[in-house]
Amino acid sequence: MTAASRPDHPRLRRTAGDRRAQLVQIGLELLPTTPVQELTIDEVARRxxxxxxxxxxxxxxxxxxxxxxxRAAADLLWEHLLPAPGTPPDQQVTGMLDRYVGWVETFPESHLAFVRGAGGGDPWVSEVYEEMRARLVELALSALELPDDARRRQLVLAWFAFTEDLVGQWVQEPTMTRDELLELLRDVLARLTDR
Amino acid sequence: MTAASRPDHPRLRRTAGDRRAQLVQIGLELLPTTPVQELTIDEVARRxxxxxxxxxxxxxxxxxxxxxxxRAAADLLWEHLLPAPGTPPDQQVTGMLDRYVGWVETFPESHLAFVRGAGGGDPWVSEVYEEMRARLVELALSALELPDDARRRQLVLAWFAFTEDLVGQWVQEPTMTRDELLELLRDVLARLTDR
DNA sequence: CCGGCTTGCTGAGCAACGCTCAACAAGCTA
DNA sequence: TAGCTTGTTGAGCGTTGCTCAGCAAGCCGG
Structure with missing residues (x-):
């Protein structure tokens, strides 16, 4: 149907790297609109x-x-959240939170698909997600200048779940100002990690 | 292979209700060990x-x-969490939390499968889960004797996500006593709903 | 221009799975 | 025994994940 599926030149040859990148890119575009398990190989190939x-x-x-x-989606998010080098530690978490909310505001359905696909479907896929979460905990705890014992790691991970859920709801129905949301999240994290 | 698949009597006839119940029961037994989307109709029929x-x-x-x-799984959990009639409101939430942790302790992988299957896979399936969550929020807010405006509902829902995540982790690696866990969860909820 | 090599690429086809449909048969009643 | 209801089945269709033998695009040495 599309020009791509019936090109003018009878066959187009690409390098392996190009083709891989193209296929991953198509997956990234399809991911927000299509539940992971409903995305068929046929559809991707056709596109x-x-x-x-x-x-x-x-x-x-x-x-x-x-x-x-x-993994490509996780890398994009990770790069977006990563604080600029030289940021003072006490501003790192606040900045990451701010950028995270911005990310969800910009790509609400994309983020939802990512979280759902990660938490729910395939164990292998969710492993990618868990890996990023673990890295984020490390980053957060070092920014807060706190030792990362098992207890604190659990609390920060659970706080991620809290944050993801609340921000997801808030984007759909803002029940407070953006600043109030950020302050609340920051406050809950502080209280959790303090003790 | 099993006796059930090749019964002595050439054919066994059941009432519609019995058969339905049997099939749902098989699903409940299979759910903990099998990712929802990998469970095939063939397997259920064979069993x-x-x-x-x-x-x-x-x-x-x-x-x-x-x-x-x-829905059957959700009903089981719901009945288990529901406070006994006549429980004073200030003890209802504590009791539900206690029973929830007990539930996760008793069926850890079953609960994990339920949460994952609900959050992740099919929209129709997750709808059942969302419905139960909504009912739980209502129950919690009335037990706390608080009005359920949109803001508080969001906060309690997000606190559910926090609780599910933390309890799930804690069961795998207890980093505090059971009572500390319960008190922490109760405390976070109180602080969130107070303001 | 040509033979040969590498390698991106395809089409036919298989097995598994969700789902349909016409028909069989168990158990009851007249 | 005939007849009705309805629980139950097997054959089969379309889709989808995946395989495999082989074609052909682009480059090379002659």
């Missing part, structure tokens, strides 16, 4: 204008492909 | 000793079946 077989040449299994797409 | 076709006679679609199973 890329290639055969199903080629997709399996680059990603041995559907799971591999989804994992790669999820 | 019940019936043909696939019969399952589709009772549940028009796979989604319908999963929804029914999830």
């Amino acid at each position: 890329a204008g290639i055969s199903r077989s080629l997709l399996f040449h680059y990603f041995a299994t559907k799971r591999d492909y989804y994992t790669a797409v999820t | 019940a000793g019936i043909s696939r076709s019969l399952l589709f006679h009772y549940f028009a679609t796979k989604r319908d079946y999963y929804t029914a199973v999830t």
Whole structure:
């Protein structure tokens, strides 16, 4: 149907890297609108204008492909959250929170899909998510200049769940100002990690 | 393989209600060990000793079946959490929290599967979960004798996410005593709803 | 221009799964 | 025994994840 699926030149050859990047990119575009498990290889191949077989040449299994797409999404978020080098520690967490809310505001359905796909579906996919969460906890605790014992790590992880849920709801129905939201989240984290 | 799949009597006939209950029961047993989307109709039918076709006679679609199973699981949890009639309001939330932790302690993987399946996979399935959460919020706010405006509802819902995450982690690696956990959760909820 | 090599790429096809449909048969009643 | 209701089945269709043998685009040495 699209020009891509019936190109003027009978066959277009790409380098392996280009093709991989294109396929992951298509996955990133499809992810927000399509529940992870409903995304078919056929659809991706059709959008890329290639055969199903080629997709399996680059990603041995559907799971591999989804994992790669999820990892790409996680990397984008991670880079967006990472504080600029030289930021004083006491501002790092506040800045990350602010950027996180901004991210959810900008791509609400994309973020929802990411969180859902990560928490719910495939164990391999959720592993990517857990890995990023673990890295974020490390980052947060070092920014707060607190030792990261097991207890505190648990509390910060649970606070992530709290934050994700609340920000997700708040974007849909703002029951307070943006600043109030940020202050509340910051405050809950402080109280949790203080003791 | 099993006796059920090749019974002595060539065919066993059940009432519609019995069969439905049996199929839902099988789903409940399978749910903890099997990711929702990996559970196949074939497997359920095989365990019940019936043909696939019969399952589709009772549940028009796979989604319908999963929804029914999830609803059954939600009902079990709901009944377990519900305070005994006559409980004074100030003890209701504490009691529910206590029973919730007990539930997760007793069926850790079952609860994990429920939360994951609910948050992640199918929208229809997660709807069952959201419905129960909404009912729980109502219950909690009335027990706390607080008006349930939109803001408070959001905060309690987010606190659920916090609680689920923390209790799930704590069961795997107890970093505090059970009483400390309960007190912490209770305290966070109080602070959140106070303002 | 040509033979040969690498490698991106395809089409046919298989197995598993969700789902349909026409028909069989168990158990009851007249 | 005939007949009705309804629980139950097997054959089969379309889709989807995945495999495999082989085609052909682009580059090379001659």
